[in-house]
Amino acid sequence: MFSRDRWQEIFETIRKNKLRTFLSGFTVALGIFIFVMLFGLGNGLKNSFAEFFMDESTNALFLYPGKTTKAYKGFKKDRRIEFDNSDLADIKLNFPFYLEDITPRISRSAQVKYKNESDNYSTRGVSPAHRETENTVMMSGRFLNHRDLKEQSKVVVIGRLVAQDLFKNENPLGKFLDIGSVMFRVVGVFQDSGGDREERIIYLPYTTRQRIEKNNDKLDQIIVTFPPRVGHVGSLAFEKKLRLFLKKKKSIDPTDSGGIFINNAADNFKRNQQFANVLQIIVTFVGLGTLIAGIIGISNIMVFVVKERTKELGIRKALGATPRSVIQLILQESIFITLISGYAGMILGIILLKNIGVTLEDFFIKNPYIDNITAFWATFILVVFGAIAGYIPAKRAARIKPIIALRDE
Amino acid sequence: MIKINDLHKSYKMGNSSLHVLKGIDFEVAEGELVAIMGSSGSGKSTLLNIIGMLDIANSGVYELDEVPIKDLDETKAAQYRNKFLGFVFQSFNLINYKSALENVALPLYYQGIKRKERQQKSLDYLEKVGLKDWATHLPNELSGGQKQRVAIARALASQPKVLLADEPTGALDTTTSYEVMDLIQKINEEGKTILVVTHEHDIAKMCKRIVTLKDGVIVQDKKVNQELASKYV
Numbered sequence: 001m002f003s004r005d006r007w008q009e010i011f012e013t014i015r016k017n018k019l020r021t022f023l024s025g026f027t028v029a030l031g032i033f034i035f036v037m038l039f040g041l042g043n044g045l046k047n048s049f050a051e052f053f054m055d056e057s058t059n060a061l062f063l064y065p066g067k068t069t070k071a072y073k074g075f076k077k078d079r080r081i082e083f084d085n086s087d088l089a090d091i092k093l094n095f096p097f098y099l100e101d102i103t104p105r106i107s108r109s110a111q112v113k114y115k116n117e118s119d120n121y122s123t124r125g126v127s128p129a130h131r132e133t134e135n136t137v138m139m140s141g142r143f144l145n146h147r148d149l150k151e152q153s154k155v156v157v158i159g160r161l162v163a164q165d166l167f168k169n170e171n172p173l174g175k176f177l178d179i180g181s182v183m184f185r186v187v188g189v190f191q192d193s194g195g196d197r198e199e200r201i202i203y204l205p206y207t208t209r210q211r212i213e214k215n216n217d218k219l220d221q222i223i224v225t226f227p228p229r230v231g232h233v234g235s236l237a238f239e240k241k242l243r244l245f246l247k248k249k250k251s252i253d254p255t256d257s258g259g260i261f262i263n264n265a266a267d268n269f270k271r272n273q274q275f276a277n278v279l280q281i282i283v284t285f286v287g288l289g290t291l292i293a294g295i296i297g298i299s300n301i302m303v304f305v306v307k308e309r310t311k312e313l314g315i316r317k318a319l320g321a322t323p324r325s326v327i328q329l330i331l332q333e334s335i336f337i338t339l340i341s342g343y344a345g346m347i348l349g350i351i352l353l354k355n356i357g358v359t360l361e362d363f364f365i366k367n368p369y370i371d372n373i374t375a376f377w378a379t380f381i382l383v384v385f386g387a388i389a390g391y392i393p394a395k396r397a398a399r400i401k402p403i404i405a406l407r408d409e
Numbered sequence: 410m411i412k413i414n415d416l417h418k419s420y421k422m423g424n425s426s427l428h429v430l431k432g433i434d435f436e437v438a439e440g441e442l443v444a445i446m447g448s449s450g451s452g453k454s455t456l457l458n459i460i461g462m463l464d465i466a467n468s469g470v471y472e473l474d475e476v477p478i479k480d481l482d483e484t485k486a487a488q489y490r491n492k493f494l495g496f497v498f499q500s501f502n503l504i505n506y507k508s509a510l511e512n513v514a515l516p517l518y519y520q521g522i523k524r525k526e527r528q529q530k531s532l533d534y535l536e537k538v539g540l541k542d543w544a545t546h547l548p549n550e551l552s553g554g555q556k557q558r559v560a561i562a563r564a565l566a567s568q569p570k571v572l573l574a575d576e577p578t579g580a581l582d583t584t585t586s587y588e589v590m591d592l593i594q595k596i597n598e599e600g601k602t603i604l605v606v607t608h609e610h611d612i613a614k615m616c617k618r619i620v621t622l623k624d625g626v627i628v629q630d631k632k633v634n635q636e637l638a639s640k641y642v
Contacts (some may be wrong), residue, residue, distance in 0.1 A: 005518065005523075007525060008524065009518065012507075012511070013506070016506035016507070017506060128606075254447075295457050311502075312504050314502075315502045315504055315515075315518075316504075316515065317483075317487060317490075318461075318490060318496050318502070319461060319490070319491065319496070319516040319519060319563070320487050320488065320490050320491020320492070320516055320519035320520065320567070321487055321519050322483070322484045322487040322488065322519075323483045323484060323487070324484065325519070398483070399483065401463065401464065402463045403463040403464055405459050406463075406498065406502060
């Protein structure tokens with residue numbers, strides 16, 4: 001295998017048959033290159049997907065009130081259910097085992113002005129616990145605190161893009177914003193990996209929102225989080241108990257499918273995860289397809305190469321080449337070529353992936369990459385199959401009697 | 410040198426079989442220059458291929474330099490060919506991407522001779538056939554006569570017991586044919602045993618013995634007065 005003479009023989013053959021070498025090398029390099037690119041881009045797509053759908057906390061239940069669909073205890077059907085402040089306290093009181101934190105959410109859209117700049121933004125009246133449920137990250141200043149809640153302070157925390165749109169280069173901290181004709185002081189700026197929409201939100205204490213709206217105690221939505229020890233199964237039990245509790249409290253028929261809606265983020269997470277898995281399967285499938293196409297390509301080339309060399313092999317055999325040495329000659333050459341060109345294609349693909357990464361973000365492809373192990377195995381598989389593809393015709397060629405090989409003239 | 414007894418060879422053609430050699434008895438002593446003649450289909454090439462171990466007989470005895478040639482697998486046949494035989498073909502059969510020198514060196518490569526020694530030996534044999542200056546040329550840069558001389562050098566390089574030439578002048582014009590025959594005669598004069606398959610009478614007459622085949626049997630085997638090719642050159 002490592003005889004210097006055979007290597008010399010092989011290098012000579014490669015040097016003097018440039019087209020053939022180029023063709024087989026190119027096929028392999030292209031196969032690996034396309035595999036690396038597709039696999040990397042697929043990973044990029046997965047990254048964007050994860051970024052879009054996976055930024056919310058997964059250990060949270062989102063509670064929405066709705067209309068009842070059944071009459072119950074003297075109430076008519078189609079009654080609109082509402083949450084209020086007492087629900088927050090009751091949930092806190094009754095579910096100490098499951099509950100980690102709780103926050104209401106009152107969503108209003110409002111005209112927001114600062115100096116000459118103005119635009120429409122959505123505002124959310126929340127409590128400090130909201131920060132964990134959305135994985136909100138503070139860039140400067142602070143998030144809402146319990147004192148803000150208690151004192152019904154007119155303070156807001158604004159998204160990065162709100163600050164960018166309204167304040168331009170000014171530091172927004174301590175400045176006053178006109179939100180629906182009420183002045184609020186900016187105490188913090190946050191960023192959120194959930195995308196632009198999430199960074200155009202303004203948070204204020206829900207108590208402040210309630211005071212502005214004639215001092216009511218209504219809540220749009222309640223978000224509860226549970227500690228990780230509860231797990232997915234525990235969260236389902238929590239969800240069930242919570243629903244029953246609220247239905248009882250609001251006098252809703254326990255069999256009514258309306259009235260209270262609970263959205264389990266863990267379910268969402270699971271669904272998104274499944275979607276991501278499907279994406280992964282597609283990426284893998286495309287990758288495998290490319291690899292198989294590459295293998296077929298190299299097989300074709302090898303059959304062609306051996307066919308083209310039939311006469312030469314016949315001459316070699318007439319001069320004393322054993323079948324074994326014929327097979328070794330062809331195999332060693334093909335493995336050498338596929339190894340070098342496969343490696344080249346792989347490196348080229350990886351380099352290109354690294355460099356196009358940024359430019360593709362508009363097409364929902366973020367940080368396309370392929371891990372070295374996958375790239376290595378793909379190259380390895382292609383080389384092995386290239387060798388097998390070369391071995392079969394080589395073996396047949398080695399078995400052909402020299403007179404038959406020499407006959408075609 | 411060569412001993413053949415009651416040699417039979419037939420080819421299967423679907424259901425029927427074609428009996429090509431029907432009991433050949435044939436001996437060649439060392440240093441002979443034998444022409445094997447016959448019309449096409451007489452079995453002369455088949456006989457040469459069997460002697461050259463490129464083909465296997467169905468029955469009969471074949472001894473080469475007192476070594477019985479039987480039960481050959483491909484590997485053994487390759488080793489015997491490399492050790493005992495040198496081939497010269499009608500269509501030269503040089504490897505077209507290798508230079509004259511590399512072509513001559515190829516059988517030495519399969520003998521496991523070191524590169525330096527291989528090249529030196531090859532150059533010696535090229536000099537012997539008068540093509541030392543053409544050593545680095547590719548076959549397509551050589552004339553037909555030159556190609557055949559490279560092929561002869563290649564056949565000699567492995568120092569075979571027997572040189573087998575299948576229509577060595579078949580693809581050459583008359584003058585070049587005589588040049589090649591002149592070379593073959595000179596090699597024979599040095600003691601090499603040579604078998605030449607031909608259907609040309611003038612070429613056959615330049616050998617020392619003519620064996621004529623017809624329909625798979627030897628019909629005539631006579632010694633002749635060798636005509637020297639050098640007088641035509």
